[in-house]
Amino acid sequence: MSDMPKNRGLHDRDAKRADIVGVARELFVSDGFERTSISRLAKAAAITPNTLYWYFEDKDDILVAVLTAIAAEDTAVYAGVADRSLGERLGWLVDRLQRVGPLVSTVHDRASKSAVIAEWHNGFHAYAESLFAADVAASGLSGPDAEAMIRIGTFVVEGLLTHAPPPEASRAVIDQLVSTIARRPTSRCAVSGSIQAR
Amino acid sequence: MSDMPKNRGLHDRDAKRADIVGVARELFVSDGFERTSISRLAKAAAITPNTLYWYFEDKDDILVAVLTAIAAEDTAVYAGVADRSLGERLGWLVDRLQRVGPLVSTVHDRASKSAVIAEWHNGFHAYAESLFAADVAASGLSGPDAEAMIRIGTFVVEGLLTHAPPPEASRAVIDQLVSTIARRPTSRCAVSGSIQAR
């Protein structure tokens, strides 16, 4: 009651945190997470290495803050394409996230070691799956089949992000994926049982 | 001519290298690549850390040796399932490689930093794609469409490896994938143009 932090203090703290996140974002995206040492990051942010630990729990916590900032930016822009077709939305998403570059596989690698990053990764998956939910349901799939198809969609998106093939190849993959989801009309027309190839 | 290494010397070197690779394999698979320090590995192999550099270029080189050893083992066992259906072969592959656990995403992460690992990763992709080639061709796809479908297949396999969902979910994903590849008979039966969802 008596010694509450002033509003200005809180604001300053958030502003400085945002500064650090901005610097970290540039370095992480251009040089990668592992190659960006705490001391290099501190130098770029014009502070001492240990000062970072006043604003963040640890290095993974900084990564989460960077990922969250990027996601917030993307979510804001996403409004402009939210009503487009599945294919266009996927194209936009892959285009956008490919700029994040090496961070995608870093998240996968560190998710098994850091709880905060695992949590963020889960959130991303939930979001990616929500992109497919409506179209998969519209295709007539439900239950485990629908879940499997949604998983296929997210795996393909992640594959495009981690491997970043040339743009026309990415487009071909997205088109193919979209058509396999939509090519499931109410009229059955192909063998639906198990397939014995060869 | 005069001071050639004896055969026994060569043999010993290979045997010791194999010993180290065996120890490294266990540690990498159980604890992960990053968490297994050179000094821990050396201690487990009953040698000094710097001795490792007599047998290997660097830590990534050890990882490549471990990956190669695992791949060789798997290739040998693969003979037993080579003539099964695509679904069964994929199930076997995913089952087998999921035991490698955290190494899959480590390879992705380090491929952007180490040339030897990038090379190995390329080889793995070529192999995974070869698994799908015949069935995709048999489905009637060709050219860029076939390549896109093959890429989808490898992305789904990698997704299953890195995320390791429960076995029944993995099976559902594989079944769905196989059926989308095979569900492309000579008789056209669904809209093939662009799809406008919503």
Place this chain on the structure above:
DNA sequence: ACCTGAACACCGTTCAAGT
């Protein structure tokens, strides 16, 4: 509340020196 200097226990890697 915020920031620092100095230290801690590591890390992967190198190299002169031994056999």
Place this chain on the structure above:
DNA sequence: ACCTGAACACCGTTCAAGT
């Protein structure tokens, strides 16, 4: 040819001390 002891330049993180 093979192996080591000792060192190198780092790394992420902690903490007592300052303001």
